Amino acid sequence: MNSYDIFRKLTRGIKFDQKRFKGDLQKIGVITRDEKNVKDDFREEIEEDLPINDQFKVNEINSIEEGSSLAEENPDVDCNSGVKILGDLHFSKDLNKSKRKKKKKLAEGETEEQHERQRLLDLKTEEINRARNKNGIHVWGPDVPGPILCFDELITEYKVPEVIVNNLRNQGFVEPMPIQMQAWSLMLQGREILASAPTGSGKTAAFLLPILHQLRGPRKKGFRAVLLAPTRELAKQTHRECVRLSEGLGFRAHIISNVNRAKLKFGPNSSKKFDILVTTPNRLVFLLQDGDTPSIDLSSVEWLVIDESDRLFEGGLGGFRDQLAIIYRACGNPNIKRALFSATFAYEVQQWCKLNLNNVAMVSIGARNTASSDVKQELLFCGAEHGKLVALREILRKGYRPPVLVFVQTKERAKELFRELIYDNIMVDAIHSDRTQLQRDNVVRAFRERKIWVLICTELMARGIDFKGVNLVINYDFPPSIISYIHRVGRTGRAQHKGRAVTFWTLEDQPNLQSIAQVIHNANQEVPEWMLNLKKLTKRQKKLQSHNIPERGHVSAYDVYREQSRIQEKIKQKRLLKLERRAAKAATEGAEEERETQETNIYTTDDGVNDVDDLPPSDRGLRGKKRKNKDAGLNHYKKKIKLGQNSKHNITKNKKKFGHKIIGSKLNNSKKKKNLGQRKDTGLVPKKKKNGKNK
Structure with a gap:
């Protein structure tokens, strides 16, 4: 942990109001004054030197401000003679000379060599800022190196093998893309990065080239780089680009297309002759959680790259945040470095990187979360x-x-x-x-x-x-x-x-x-x-x-018709199923009635005697056993018959009393008594007419 990491942890959560202390920041040189304010101050200084009665015209004041550009546009015009404002009032160029910045003096204890070195450093910083502004590169973080403007810098300054550069040129790259300019310089120095660039801007090559250079050829250590993608199609595309870019270097890049084969190929007993793994999170998590010992080892991983990071950081059922956490913990190398790339910037990902990545640098190309300007976009009602x-x-x-x-x-x-x-x-x-x-x-x-x-x-x-x-x-x-x-x-x-x-x-x-x-x-x-x-x-x-x-x-309307037909067919099937259930229920009830009738016949003898006690002692042997075995069933059946007779008697009695039609012969006796009791208690019993008929 370096001094910057300690300072970042100690000052976490501290904010500084730059608007409130803008004047103090200008005094110490942290920020510069706006160009517009400088022009206004310059204009006020000129007005103070002029007589009170003389008034400036707007176009003449603008001519003073545009004096420098006039010489560039019209070389024949002599701007050294000054600008005539009103009458005898003459504004000479000497006034501009007096307002020029004075040459910086040497600081106390500073030698001329140190001063010259600082001047060259300032010129280089200005050149870097000009290149970033030209390509729309925005950076955040400490000590961000300058962008790589050509392929020759990769070979001369960063010692990248010419084979990789030639493979890059064979894929159609004439010069580095903006995201590649800044991402290469950061990742080749081993910095962790969060990068955002428009679609189709070369993000895949931006993280593949530094990884191939820093792995330093094939090794027999297992996987040393893991590249994650949200879909299998994108993973296959990344694997294809990795194979093309590493051609001639001997790297062994693999993709998990079949889990069962991957268990045998990358298991604990494998030869570990592989270097780069390209996969989706779900398949990798399945191998990590398979059994007591994982079927794949990620302890030697040096680079973990997450493509489409905003999608992989989404939570819920459709997101990959839980799977990403499992993979993150499985990479046990303490010197692991992480890089996150996407076409859109997510605030949650940005905050996570600030808190969890070491010495992270953030790179954004163009305006955030905007579509490419090379696409003609239309909205059609x-x-x-x-x-x-x-x-x-x-x-x-x-x-x-x-x-x-x-x-x-x-x-x-x-x-x-x-x-x-x-x-x-x-x-x-x-x-x-x-x-x-x-x-x-x-x-x-x-x-x-x-x-x-x-x-x-x-x-x-x-x-x-x-x-x-x-x-x-x-x-x-x-x-x-x-x-x-x-x-x-x-x-x-x-x-x-x-x-x-x-x-x-x-x-x-x-x-x-x-x-x-x-x-x-x-x-x-x-x-x-x-x-x-x-x-x-x-x-x-x-x-x-x-x-x-x-x-x-x-x-289309045809699909609507098909859906309606499907719904009608479904309703018809439900009706048929309901009818079948009713028929089955009726058949079951008929079978039960037949079984009850057969049980009644069991307890009736051939002589017409219903009880075994009425038989002589010589005939009680076999029938006595039958009575002993069927006594409980006989008593239950007698109670059932008695209940049925009572129900039939109550229905007939109530029918004569109230004179209304009773639908169905099998009614719930308790429910019927309850309803009749309510009618009697509330006085709703129908009255008789004089002729004796019910109302």
């Missing part, structure tokens, strides 16, 4: 759900450049839209979680090979998947959040190519319309003014909207 299908067919009818991605909300809607478009003479297919892994791999391969022109997909394909040359993205269903919209739109306009994104919306999507319109506006795209003026949602409302996805129904 469709009225209702049935209007979306009409709008989609109209876009495809006018002509389009394949490949095209169409995002829907659920896998059921993906199936329904596929059934609608398959008969429109379009090379279309769908990918969702109901399809097997082999089917999904075949669909992705066919889409990359341009055998499929239109691919219908869910949020499964919204993150990280890099399809070369996707020209059009259609959000058939409105995205539930800003993060989802940014990742969907990011499937096009990758690697500085142009793209187009069309988002359908209906009246049900109006609550989220303002936030999506603001994202489009921040990407320098045209948006109607009334959309930006809609009521903004609070953070709590946005969170609820992202989880409570509206029920959109079916894609």
Whole structure:
């Protein structure tokens, strides 16, 4: 633990109000004065030197401020003669000379060499800041090194093997991307990092190159780098890029595609001839929690990289936070380093990194949580759900450049839209979680090979998947959040190519319309003014909207008809099942009555004698045993017969008394007595007429 770590732990939670103490910070040189305030002060100093009766004109004052730019735009104009303001009043350039900053004097005890070294350091810092501003790089953290502006710096300053640089150039990189410039310089120094960059900006190569350099070739120690991704498709893509970039170095990169094979291959008795592991969290956690001893060892891991970190840090049923905690604890190397990458910045991830990572540096490219400016984004109103299908067919009818991605909300809607478009003479297919892994791999391969022109997909394909040359993205269903919209739109306009994104919306999507319109506006795209003026949602409302996805129904009228037919068929089956249960119940009751009749016949002798005691002693042997064995049943049956006679007698008596019709012969005797008692107590017994008939 160095001095900075101790200072960070001691000062955790302390805040400093820069607005309140702005003047003090300017005095000690921590912050500089604004350019606008400097101009105002300069203008006030000029006014103090002039006579009171003379008044400046606005355009003449502006000419003083723009005097330096005048010489650059018009070289023939001599600016040394000064500027004439009013009459005999003349503003010479000597005034500017007097206002110039004086040359810094040497500090006490400072030599000329130290002063020159500090001057060169200031020039280098200024050059670094200029390069960051040019590429839209924003950093946070102590001692952040400057960006790497060309591939030659990797070889000369950081001693990266030329093989890796050549493999990088073979993949189509001419110069480093902005995220690569800053991430390489940090990770090559062994710094932990949290990075955010737009989709398609080269984040995969940004963390693969430093890892390959710092692992220093293959070793027989087991896995020394673990790369996590939220989906299997993204994990396969990362593994493919890792193999290409490490070509010629001998690294052994693996991906967990089958858990049972992984147990045998990476178990305790394995040869440990592997270096890099690319996988999803769930499969790795299954191997770590399999049995008493884990089926995979992560004690030698030197780098843990989490791609799409905002998605993996989500909690709940759909998140990976619990799995990520298990993996984090399984990496027992005390010198482990962690790197988190994503296209969107999450506040929870940022706070976690500040508290748990050592000497962390944060890098952000461009504005946070905004879509790429290389994508032309549009919002199209469709009225209702049935209007979306009409709008989609109209876009495809006018002509389009394949490949095209169409995002829907659920896998059921993906199936329904596929059934609608398959008969429109379009090379279309769908990918969702109901399809097997082999089917999904075949669909992705066919889409990359341009055998499929239109691919219908869910949020499964919204993150990280890099399809070369996707020209059009259609959000058939409105995205539930800003993060989802940014990742969907990011499937096009990758690697500085142009793209187009069309988002359908209906009246049900109006609550989220303002936030999506603001994202489009921040990407320098045209948006109607009334959309930006809609009521903004609070953070709590946005969170609820992202989880409570509206029920959109079916894609077409045919699907509605199929659903109604299915419901009617289900109701018919329920009725048939109910009738079958009634028939079975009636058959059971008939069988019980027949059994009771047979029991009655058992206790009646052939001579017509109902009791064994009436028989002579010589005939009581076998029948005595029968009576002894069936005595309890006989008594119970006699009580039942007596109860039935009483019930029948009460029903007949009440029928004569009240004169109303009794429906059914088998009624609950106690319930009937209770009802009759209530009628008698409340005086509701019907009165007789004079002719003797009941009323």
